[in-house]
Amino acid sequence: MIFAFFNASVFAVLLQNLVFNGGFGMSEAIRIATKPKEFYPIALLVAFFTSATAAVCSALDSINIINTLSTAEHLGIYCVVLAVIYLAFTAVVILITHNKKNTHRIGMAAVNTLVLAVPIINRRAAFNLAESIGFGLGAGVAFIIAVLLISAAEDRIKANETMSNAFKGKPALFIYIALISLGFAGLTGQSLFV
Secondary structure, eight states: OOOHHHHHIIIIIIIIIIIHOOTHHHHHHHHHHTTTTHHHHHHHHHHHHHHHHHHHHHHTSSSHHHHHHHHHHHHHHHHHHHHHHHHHHHHHHHHHOOOOTTHHHHHHHOOHHEEEHHHHHHHHTTOOHHHHHHHHHHHHHHHHHHHHHHHHHHHHHHSSSSTTTTTTTHHHHHHHHHHHHHHHHHHHSSOOOO
């Protein structure tokens, strides 16, 4: 069980990095890579929501009545699960901190496309509960790694004075992301779930 958990985690981080291979959560990764204040809270929240949603959805999929539903019905259930986890987590944060001011970060992390993609991929891959949680955690770690790589690239692009003006800024960043994505795609040889 522990081996399956770690195997799925490493698989999600290295071989099937959903951020670089599938593009899930990429727009949010690019957005928060330039904002150091939001980087750590949102990246950790994405990792939490991917793991929690994967665990609950996998447990629900083991119920025979739910397992026989269509893909569209599963997607609806996954959305409800994510909404319940988001509302419960936000309520706990507000109760502990007595502050509603910074809860928008929680919402930005919860509605990330990566969070909802993980339970769908877990279902298609027929992962058990341990593998689902491992894959969810691995996808969250992959998101953190993607944000770190994008942030480091953005700093280097800004510092590069020899770069043509046509490529400075976002064009160079998108080329960098494309090259990193090709590298991750080369590890798998093909897209496994899309």
